[in-house]
Amino acid sequence: MRRLIPTGEAARPVAFAEAPQPVPEPGEALVRIEAFAPNRGETFLLENPRAGLLPGKDIAGLVVQAAADGSGPGVGARVVGHPGQGGWAEYAAVPTHSLAVLPDGIDSVRAAALPLAGITALRLLRTAGSLAGRRVLLTGASGGVGHYVTELAVGAGAELTAVTATPVRGERLAELGAHLVYDVAAARGPFDVVLESTGGPALPAALSKVRPGGLLVWFGQVSRTPATLDFFDLLNGPERVAIQHFHYAGAPYGADLAALVRLVEQDRLHPEIGRTADWAETAATLVDLRERRIRGKAVLLTEGAM
Template sequence: MRRLIPTGEAARPVAFAESPQPVPEPGEALVKVEAFAPNRGETFLLEQPRPGLLPGKDIAGLVVQAAADGSGPGIGTRVVGHSAQAGWAEYATVPTHSLATLPDTIDSVRAAALPLAGTTALRLLRTAGSVAGRRVLLTGASGGVGHYLTELAVGAGAVLTAVTATPARGERLAELGAAVVHDLAAAQAQGPFDIVLESTGGPNLPLALSMVRPGGLLVWFGQASRRPATLDFFDLLDGPEGVTIQHFHYAGAPYGSDLEVLVSLVEQGRLHPEIGRISDWSETAGTLVDLRERRIRGKAVLVTGGQR
């Protein structure tokens, strides 16, 4: 079968290779991949790939071999899944605890856009607690996580301010109910905020922290700028008192129950995957470069053929 493997080249980070079809462990299903969605964090791993790296976490497709232990969906079931790696291929094995069944109303393209970004948004909101009526600031909002988080938070009653790099990247966020600003200096006029969800790092982290109300919460969930952040203790003394700073990372299987929630929300029309590009997987290398360089709004999805 064909799969995509790292090349270590910045301009062409992956290339096709032939490999044996994977053999599932007892608690895994074999899925014929119809669509997959790369994440920006995966593009960074491809810059200096570790030996043996087989990229690909978010997939959707058809179960062609059910798990030997009897768990999970049966043969012929359409699924969305989130695995540790190896999803950018014609076939992939996925633990059954990290699969969710798809209804006929959700195609593989939209489903593939859900797992990592959608689960991150869902778990991040749980970490933040109740947002109803609370003022929330979200930085780095124009990617896949930001669109899901905006729709979920606004739907839960948050008064959300979203920070994006350009007006064009914020158009859909405004449609979803966010007040969109294009730099943190502009966000200061909207503050202070009960909750700040910070994903860019670098100099933005201390600036965002200064906008939290006394006793509020800052959740740090990314460093998209790829620049280290420094917090000065004496600046904290002059800032809002009693602020909680919490680190967040989405990872932790099982993912199946959260995927079921996301699928249900899409089916009910309460969550809408924002997909900025849909391409054949022969165009994966160029798509990864554009994703890395932030030239794609929302999610990118690659299709292998035969998707529904």
């Protein structure tokens, strides 16, 4: 079969290679991949790839071999999955606890855009707690996670302010009900909850916007710049603020994937897909994703796409 492997080249991060079809473990199903969606964080891993890296966390496709232990969907089921690696290929062996069955009304393109960003959004908002009637600030809002967080938080009754680099990148967020600002300093606090994903100087700026007794959840550093907090600055800012580190990972993922699928099916969640292309265009798409030239998610289609 064909799969994409890292090259270590900035201008062409991946290339096709021939590889044996994966052999599933007893608790894994073999999925013929129809679509996959790279994440911006994966583009960073490709800059200096470790030996044996097989990228690909978000996939949708068709089960062609059910798990030997009897778990998970059967042969012929259309699924969305989060294998963790190896998804940029014609086939992937995926743990059944990281799969959810797709209804007929959800195509593989929208499904592939769900896993990492959608699971992150669900788990991030659970960490933040009840949002009805609360003021929320979201930084780095125009990526895949930000679109899901915005739609889910506004739908839960939050008053959400989204920080984006430009009006164009925030256009869809405004349609979803967010108030837009283009710099953290311009956000009019105080906020009950701040969801911070930028790092660097944005983190202390965002922290200064939290109300006394409020919460800042730190879930990323897309600026790739370390943040520095000054204790004495905090003395002059909000009191008793809680700072919580967040990372989405922790299997099983199947229940959250199923929840995301239901939200899409019920017309309550709408994946923002900025590009759909043949997987022959993966290298160029990865560069554009890394350089933030794609709003929302990018989805690549394999030869197996229906």
